[in-house]
Amino acid sequence: MCGDGLRLPFRDRAFDGVVIVSVLDYVDDPRALLLEARRVARTRVALLALVAGSYLGLRRRLAGRLGHPIFRAARFRTRAAILAAAREACGEPERVRGLLWLPPLLAGRLPGLERRLSAAARPFSGVLGLALHGSD
Numbered sequence: 001m002c003g004d005g006l007r008l009p010f011r012d013r014a015f016d017g018v019v020i021v022s023v024l025d026y027v028d029d030p031r032a033l034l035l036e037a038r039r040v041a042r043t044r045v046a047l048l049a050l051v052a053g054s055y056l057g058l059r060r061r062l063a064g065r066l067g068h069p070i071f072r073a074a075r076f077r078t079r080a081a082i083l084a085a086a087r088e089a090c091g092e093p094e095r096v097r098g099l100l101w102l103p104p105l106l107a108g109r110l111p112g113l114e115r116r117l118s119a120a121a122r123p124f125s126g127v128l129g130l131a132l133h134g135s136d
Helices: 030-040 055-065 080-088 105-107 113-120
Strands: 015-021 041-050 093-101 127-133
Touching: 015 030, 030 041, 030 080, 030 127, 041 080, 055 127, 080 127
Parallel strands: 015 041
Antiparallel strands: 041 127, 093 127
């Protein structure tokens, strides 16, 4: 199905949950997208979003400026902006987790470092994961 994430063609509470991956970067109003996801979700909305100031976010922004067709259209958001939109649309997140993404050369030389640092480095995470409340 192809459609508009701001006007989903489903009844209220049609799904147990909704998963949103890498979509916030491509909408003008992330709050509206999350409100629509919440409308069709009975229990939870899971969100994974790239953080603008992270190493991975900076790489993707640079790729966009150099003409990458996908990342050129993206509007990468800060951790604070992602959390603010989530709180406005769904209330306080049940869980917030971050994934620290290291460059491949560094990660290959230091196996397991990303996993060990992720919890401590949450403000610097490359990807932010949130568990949000659905309609119930």
